[in-house]
Amino acid sequence: MQSIMIVLFGIIGMLFGWFVYSKFIAEKIFKMDDNFVTPAHELEDGVDYVPTNKVVLWGHHFTSVAGAAPIVGPAIAVYWGWVPAVLWVVFGTIFFAGVHDMGALWASARHKGKSMGALSESVIGKRTRSLFMIVVFLVLLMVNAVFGVVIANSFVGNPNAVFPAWSAIVVALIIGQLLKRKVPLVPLCIIGVIVLYATIYMGSSMPITLPTEMFGLGDKANWIIILFMYAAVASLLPVWMLLQPRDFINGMQLLVGLVLLFGAVFVVMPDITAPAFNTHTVENTPSIIPLLFVTIACGAVSGFHGIVSSGTSSKQLDKEKDGRFVGYLGAVGEGSLALITLVAVSGVMLAVSPEEWHEIYSHLGAGSVSAFINGGSNLISTGWGLPVEIASTLLAVMVVLFAGTTMDSGVRLQRYIIQEWGEIYNIKFLNNSIVATLFAVGCCLLLAFGAGGASGSGGMVIWPLFGSTNQILASLTLLVISVYLIKLGRPAKYTLIPMVFVLVMAFFAGVIKLGEYYQKGNWLLVVLDVIVLVVSILVMLEAWSVISKTKAKPDEARDMS
Structure with missing residues (x-):
């Protein structure tokens, strides 16, 4: 029965966040105004700046920020116990992620759709811009x-997911063309979801594999090359053609998945076998504080969300008030996924006894995505009567589609950053979208195969930095929003308090990790970690200088739009 209480606690909390807290922030703090001309209208170009229906834009934003992280993070962090993980997910969604995502979207839209890196120049200063963009580029490189x-x-590992994953792209292209021709959204949504689930059913009996050795590379390495070739093309297409409909249909697919998972909880009412607080962790397990707050990022608060909000979503915002629906509700959707992940990896559908659960979660990092798929598929199968194989394929496809949409948006965002560098430093050839895309993909492949050899897994070399770096980026994004509010003469405590909390936890985690990298002699991670920590300190000092000057001359600062 504990699972029901977890779900009810999360639903009630997030409903409060949406109906009460987000409305207060949007109306009283950000003062969103539909009379404001958004960049999508002011700079409309049919490729990146495109006014978009808020439901479709929510689908893009939600699936771009979700990825696999709100599954992976909670599925790992439950090792410390389900209570701290649930509390961080619920309260993080309400008071941290929703405000962070909506705020980044609003601030960017108020500055012609600039990314957070470029926006930091307008709000804080030029030096901050250069420092900020280092962290942004590093996070995007790691994610992609x-x-x-x-x-x-x-x-x-799951060849049954290949056919539906690539079929989703074809479905999205068709929907994009039909939406462009003003075909009603609702029937397209229904048909698209039906077709997508039909491909999942077909995929469960039609596995697709690559040869284990092709062009001198293994199957995983060849998939990586194919995926980046696709991402390069996708990042250059107009957003209405593939990005929006692909993300939207994936968003609808996730809603169906969430309904199946949450509904199964109410039908089955499974017990929780995981400990509320794990007192039997193995020796040398990192402390829950601060590591919990960087292990669960997406699903509580994540710096990557600020990149998406200010990178692609702000350029597609039809009306400014849509920012609440897109930004805050996108965070609520992701928090819901993180919450149901915790239920799936904590209950009897994964392990029938506490002893069996401890066998699966033998150490921090065990379980993860496989635990979610196993626990979630058993939950769906028991609650709805679907065969476990189909339920397992459904969840595996969900993970792949989310990771794919994040990768789509990530490469496009990396292209934006490179083009912004071209404008800032007057490097004209970088302004070209094709050149910028090739540069972005080239950096990713260089990391993948340069650091990982023929396996293409080089991104994993610097991935341990992601948790603390991503959360430091979230705190820096909240800092930029806070300085902007202070300059406008508005209360900034609703962003400053989350900023300070996230910064302290992320910085502390970064210092702990720095010690681990030093002891292991991993000098690449040592150097990169030091760079991120130093950059965060410098940005804070720059921001404090601006805040001090603003308080000294408030009238001059409030003249800004």
């Missing part, structure tokens, strides 16, 4: 390189 590995591993 690693998600390529995650999808490739999923294709090799």
Whole structure:
């Protein structure tokens, strides 16, 4: 019965966040105004700046920020116990992620759709911009390189997911063309979801594999190359053609998946076998504080969300008030996925006894995605009567599709960053979208195969940095929003308090990890970790200087739009 209480606690909390807290922040703090001309209208170009229906844009934003992280993080962090993980997911969604995502979207839209890196120049200063963009580029590099590995591993480990994953692209292209011709959204949504689930059913009996050795590379490495070739093309297409409909249909697919999972909880009412607080962790397990707060990022708060909010979503915002629906509700959707993941990996559908659960979660890092798929598929099968094989394929496809949409958006965002560098430093050839895309993909492949050899798994080399770096980026994004609010003469405590908490936890985690990398002699991670920590300190000092000057001359600062 504990699972029901977890679900009810999460649903009630997130409903409060949506109906009460987000409305207060949007109306009283951000003061969103539909009379404001958004960049999608002011700079409309039919490729990147495209006014978009808020439901379709929510689908893009939600699936871009979700990826596999709200599954992976909670499925690992439950090792410390389900209570701290649930509390961080629920309260993080309400007071951290929703405000962070909506705030980044709003601030970017108020500055012609600039990314958070470029926006930091307008709000804080030029030096901050250069420092900020180092962290942004590093996070994007890690996400793109690693998600390529995650999808490739999923294709090799679950070949039943290959056919539906690629079929989703074809479905999205068709829907994009029909939406462009003003075909009503609702029937397209229904038909698209039906077709997508039909391909999942077909995929469960039609596995697709690559040769284990082709062009001198293994199957995983070839999948990585194919995925980046696709991502390069996808990042250059107009957003209405593939990005929006692919993300939207994936968002609808996730909603169906969430309904199946949450509904099964109410039907089955499974007990929780995981400990509320794990007092039997193995020796040398990292402390829950601060590591919990960087292990669960997406699903509580994540710096990557700020990149998406200010990178692609702000350029497609039709009306400013849509930012609440897209940004805050996108965070609520992701928090819901993290919450049901915790139920799936904590209950009897994964392990029938506490002893069996401890065998699966023998150490921090055990379980993860496989635990979610196993526990979730058993839950769906028991609650709805679906064969376990189909339920397992459904969840595996969900993970792959989310990782794929994040990779799509990630490469496009990396292209934006490179083009912004071209404008800032007057490097004209980088302004070219094709050149910028090739540069972005080239960096990812260089990391993948340069650091990982023929396996293409080089992104995993620097992946240990992601947790603390990503959360430091979230705190820096909240800092930029806070400084902007202060300059406007508005209360900033609703962003400053989350910023300080996230920064302290992420910085502390970064210092702990730095010691681990030093002891292991991993000098690449030592150097990169030091760079991120130093950059965060410098940005904070720059911001404090601006805040001090703003308080000294408030009237001059409030003249800004």
